[in-house]
Amino acid sequence: xxxxxxxxxxxxxxxxxxxxxxxxxxxxxxxxxxxxxxxxxxxxxxxxxxxxxxxxxxxxxxxxxxxxxxxxxxxxxxxxxxxxxxxxxxxxxxxxxxxxxxxxxxxxxxxxxxxxxxxxxxxxxxxxxxxxxxxxxxxxxxxxxxxxxxxxxx
Numbered sequence: 175x176x177x178x179x180x181x182x183x184x185x186x187x188x189x190x191x192x193x194x195x196x197x198x199x200x201x202x203x204x205x206x207x208x209x210x211x212x213x214x215x216x217x218x219x220x221x222x223x224x225x226x227x228x229x230x231x232x233x234x235x236x237x238x239x240x241x242x243x244x245x246x247x248x249x250x251x252x253x254x255x256x257x258x259x260x261x262x263x264x265x266x267x268x269x270x271x272x273x274x275x276x277x278x279x280x281x282x283x284x285x286x287x288x289x290x291x292x293x294x295x296x297x298x299x300x301x302x303x304x305x306x307x308x309x310x311x312x313x314x315x316x317x318x319x320x321x322x323x324x325x326x327x328x
Contacts, residue, residue, distance in 0.1 A: 179242045180205075180327070181267040185254040185315060186279035187308050188300060189286035189293070192251045195279060203327065205247035208234040222298070235263070242272045255312040257319060264322060276323040278315045 182199065184192040193209055200207045210230045214221045221227075231252050238248040254260045260276060267274045281289075283305045290300050 178271055178273050179245050180247045180273045180275065181238065181242060181263065182249045183254055183260060183263050183274065183276045184249065184251045184279065185260065185276060187253070187286055187305065187312060189289035190279035190281055192253070192279055195277065196249045196251050200249055203247050205249045206241055207249040207251065208238055209251040210234065235266070239266060239270060242267055242270045255308070257313045260315070260319070273324040275326045276315060276320060277326060283309055
Protein backbone atom coordinates (compact mmCIF):
# COMPACT_ATOMS: atom_id res chain seq x y z
CA UNK A 175 0.00 0.00 0.00
CA UNK A 176 1.38 3.40 -0.91
CA UNK A 177 0.79 6.57 1.00
CA UNK A 178 0.25 10.03 -0.48
CA UNK A 179 3.30 12.27 -0.53
CA UNK A 180 3.63 14.76 2.28
CA UNK A 181 4.67 18.41 2.31
CA UNK A 182 6.06 19.72 5.58
CA UNK A 183 6.08 23.51 5.87
CA UNK A 184 8.38 25.01 8.50
CA UNK A 185 7.29 28.43 9.73
CA UNK A 186 9.27 30.75 11.98
CA UNK A 187 11.63 33.66 12.25
CA UNK A 188 15.38 33.36 11.65
CA UNK A 189 17.06 31.38 14.40
CA UNK A 190 13.90 29.48 15.35
CA UNK A 191 15.43 26.15 14.35
CA UNK A 192 13.74 25.52 11.00
CA UNK A 193 16.84 24.23 9.23
CA UNK A 194 18.03 22.17 12.21
CA UNK A 195 14.62 20.53 12.57
CA UNK A 196 14.22 20.02 8.82
CA UNK A 197 17.66 18.43 8.50
CA UNK A 198 16.78 16.00 11.28
CA UNK A 199 13.34 15.24 9.85
CA UNK A 200 14.25 14.78 6.17
CA UNK A 201 15.95 11.37 6.45
CA UNK A 202 13.22 9.98 8.71
CA UNK A 203 10.61 10.56 6.01
CA UNK A 204 12.79 10.28 2.89
CA UNK A 205 12.11 13.90 2.01
CA UNK A 206 13.79 16.42 -0.26
CA UNK A 207 14.42 19.66 1.60
CA UNK A 208 14.26 23.17 0.13
CA UNK A 209 15.99 25.95 2.06
CA UNK A 210 16.40 29.29 0.24
CA UNK A 211 19.17 30.42 2.61
CA UNK A 212 21.30 27.45 1.58
CA UNK A 213 20.97 28.43 -2.09
CA UNK A 214 21.94 32.01 -1.23
CA UNK A 215 25.04 30.74 0.58
CA UNK A 216 25.99 28.18 -2.08
CA UNK A 217 25.72 30.75 -4.86
CA UNK A 218 27.26 33.60 -2.83
CA UNK A 219 24.15 35.76 -3.27
CA UNK A 220 22.92 38.72 -1.23
CA UNK A 221 20.62 37.14 1.36
CA UNK A 222 18.97 40.55 1.89
CA UNK A 223 17.75 40.73 -1.76
CA UNK A 224 14.00 40.22 -1.31
CA UNK A 225 13.20 40.11 -5.05
CA UNK A 226 15.78 37.38 -5.53
CA UNK A 227 14.44 35.52 -2.48
CA UNK A 228 10.96 35.57 -4.02
CA UNK A 229 12.34 34.11 -7.28
CA UNK A 230 14.31 31.42 -5.46
CA UNK A 231 11.31 30.44 -3.34
CA UNK A 232 9.11 30.32 -6.47
CA UNK A 233 11.66 28.09 -8.20
CA UNK A 234 11.93 25.84 -5.17
CA UNK A 235 8.14 25.63 -4.86
CA UNK A 236 7.88 24.63 -8.53
CA UNK A 237 10.43 21.86 -7.98
CA UNK A 238 8.66 20.82 -4.77
CA UNK A 239 5.37 20.45 -6.64
CA UNK A 240 7.05 18.33 -9.33
CA UNK A 241 8.45 16.05 -6.62
CA UNK A 242 5.10 15.79 -4.84
CA UNK A 243 3.51 14.76 -8.15
CA UNK A 244 6.12 12.00 -8.36
CA UNK A 245 5.19 10.82 -4.87
CA UNK A 246 8.25 12.27 -3.11
CA UNK A 247 7.96 13.86 0.34
CA UNK A 248 9.10 17.48 0.51
CA UNK A 249 10.10 19.90 3.26
CA UNK A 250 10.11 23.67 2.67
CA UNK A 251 11.88 26.10 4.98
CA UNK A 252 10.70 29.39 3.49
CA UNK A 253 9.83 30.88 6.87
CA UNK A 254 6.27 31.34 5.58
CA UNK A 255 5.55 34.33 7.79
CA UNK A 256 2.25 35.23 6.13
CA UNK A 257 -0.93 33.18 6.35
CA UNK A 258 -1.40 33.78 2.62
CA UNK A 259 1.96 32.10 1.87
CA UNK A 260 1.01 29.08 3.96
CA UNK A 261 -2.40 28.90 2.27
CA UNK A 262 -0.75 28.83 -1.18
CA UNK A 263 1.55 25.99 -0.12
CA UNK A 264 -1.23 24.00 1.57
CA UNK A 265 -3.74 24.43 -1.24
CA UNK A 266 -1.16 23.76 -3.96
CA UNK A 267 0.04 20.56 -2.33
CA UNK A 268 -3.50 19.38 -1.63
CA UNK A 269 -4.42 19.96 -5.29
CA UNK A 270 -1.68 17.46 -6.14
CA UNK A 271 -3.08 14.97 -3.62
CA UNK A 272 -0.40 15.47 -0.97
CA UNK A 273 -0.86 15.61 2.76
CA UNK A 274 0.40 18.85 4.29
CA UNK A 275 1.64 19.63 7.76
CA UNK A 276 2.71 22.92 9.29
CA UNK A 277 5.39 23.11 11.94
CA UNK A 278 5.66 26.48 13.64
CA UNK A 279 8.87 27.08 15.58
CA UNK A 280 9.28 29.90 18.03
CA UNK A 281 11.61 31.16 20.72
CA UNK A 282 11.96 34.45 22.61
CA UNK A 283 13.39 37.23 20.44
CA UNK A 284 16.54 37.51 22.57
CA UNK A 285 17.18 33.80 21.97
CA UNK A 286 16.54 34.06 18.21
CA UNK A 287 18.94 37.00 18.00
CA UNK A 288 21.55 35.14 20.06
CA UNK A 289 21.36 32.07 17.81
CA UNK A 290 21.67 34.08 14.60
CA UNK A 291 24.52 36.19 15.99
CA UNK A 292 26.34 33.05 17.11
CA UNK A 293 25.82 31.45 13.70
CA UNK A 294 27.15 34.55 11.90
CA UNK A 295 27.93 34.54 8.20
CA UNK A 296 25.64 37.38 7.12
CA UNK A 297 26.82 40.63 5.59
CA UNK A 298 25.44 42.86 6.88
CA UNK A 299 24.50 40.92 10.00
CA UNK A 300 20.96 40.82 11.35
CA UNK A 301 20.30 43.29 14.14
CA UNK A 302 18.10 43.08 17.19
CA UNK A 303 15.98 45.81 15.56
CA UNK A 304 15.40 43.44 12.61
CA UNK A 305 13.94 40.88 15.00
CA UNK A 306 11.66 43.44 16.63
CA UNK A 307 10.42 44.46 13.17
CA UNK A 308 9.93 40.85 12.02
CA UNK A 309 8.09 39.90 15.22
CA UNK A 310 5.57 42.63 14.41
CA UNK A 311 5.14 41.34 10.84
CA UNK A 312 4.92 37.55 11.23
CA UNK A 313 1.41 36.12 11.27
CA UNK A 314 1.68 33.38 13.86
CA UNK A 315 -0.49 30.38 12.93
CA UNK A 316 -3.69 30.28 14.95
CA UNK A 317 -5.30 27.08 16.22
CA UNK A 318 -7.95 27.49 13.49
CA UNK A 319 -5.26 27.65 10.81
CA UNK A 320 -3.33 24.72 12.27
CA UNK A 321 -6.54 22.66 12.08
CA UNK A 322 -6.43 23.04 8.28
CA UNK A 323 -3.22 21.00 8.15
CA UNK A 324 -2.60 17.30 8.69
CA UNK A 325 -1.28 16.08 12.02
CA UNK A 326 2.54 15.78 11.98
CA UNK A 327 3.70 12.18 11.58
CA UNK A 328 6.81 12.45 13.72
